[in-house]
Amino acid sequence: MNKFATIVGKFFNIPPEDVRDELTPQDIPDWDSMNYLLFIAEVEKEYDISLTMDEVMQAKTLGDVRKCLTSRGITP
């Protein structure tokens, strides 16, 4: 199982196999501000990175968050 999808599944309460790049807060009922921040904190911890304020605030889809990882040379 892909680690990124597992984290998404755990924080947003969706089956990891349903995780898609194009998903937005509208598609995921549990994607509220608080859960999103907890999710970001977990991503930072798991991949040992620190996202910038712009990255955190401008991410509109799961794919945007994943791109923050790939731009650091990480394969999520």
Add this chain to the structure above:
Amino acid sequence: MKKCLVLDLDNTLWGGVVGEDGIEGIALSLAPPGDSFIAFQQAILDHYNKGVILALNSRNNLEDALAVLRTHPNMILKEPHFAAMRINWEDKAENMRELAHELNIGLDSMVFIDDDPTNRAWMRNELPEVTVPELPVDPARYTPFLLSLGLFGEGEVTDEDKMRGNMYVTERLRREAEKRFDNHGTFLKSLDLVLEVRMNDVPSLSRLAQLTGKTNQFNTLKRPYTEEELKAHMESAAHRIYSGRLRDRFGDYGLIVLAIVDTSETPWRIASLLMSCRVFDRGVAEGLVGRILKDARAAGQSNVSIAFQKTPKNEPAETFVNRYFPGGVCSVATELATPWLTITHE
């Protein structure tokens, strides 16, 4: 009431001097002292979102300053937030006159924020109409200082996107800070939390109504109130509406706790108590209820009762009620201790 916040850049909006340290070298990361500057920028952005005009008056090379404003990934304030800029090596008082002219506002409606005491003294001397607050030396004190100035009137950010922006920034800074503490109590103490309690706060009606509609988890009675209903309660002798806003060293949480109290009965009855999920485990509900108990005691009551209705989501409220209101009542002598929280009254 002031209209415009005029800001310096180096050591005011970020730590260090961009002309010497470079864009990579200025302090604007999630670690201290950068976190204090990020928090300060967010507090300034909150002012902007409430209608305060922002302007810059700084001694820098224009291209250095613009590079930070346009490209630094942790800048909360961006170029378009500033209605006018004077970034040059000219006299700051002359810059100020030009800004007032360009923005078509009076010097007496402008507030100048600069970390350099010499610049402040010069501005006061040259342009006594301009308000020049004595900015604290420690950047960690900048945000609480700005929030307590009270120069820009009240006003509440109610736009959901803007509130979310504030929350992303300030909560991230808090989470980052919390990692440096082993103990949650010590962390809470380090936040310098201040809860400001108000009674029947008419200017905040729209935010209060919004809270009653949106709060699910810490809510003793899920029932959305309209502004008109809340206003009628505030005006009636039979009710009091207590509300509280919270701030700490990272920023303003806004209005986050509300209680509707029926004072026509004996004992007084809390008809509704609700708190935003942003401030769980800050002791805010304890603080507000403590104030209600104090007022009830002063009015000759010996207990206060509370109404509770279970919903699928309101377990946090249930836990609170069971803890402090066993059997539905709480003695006015009960101490609700929250030693890390300073409570102020209007």
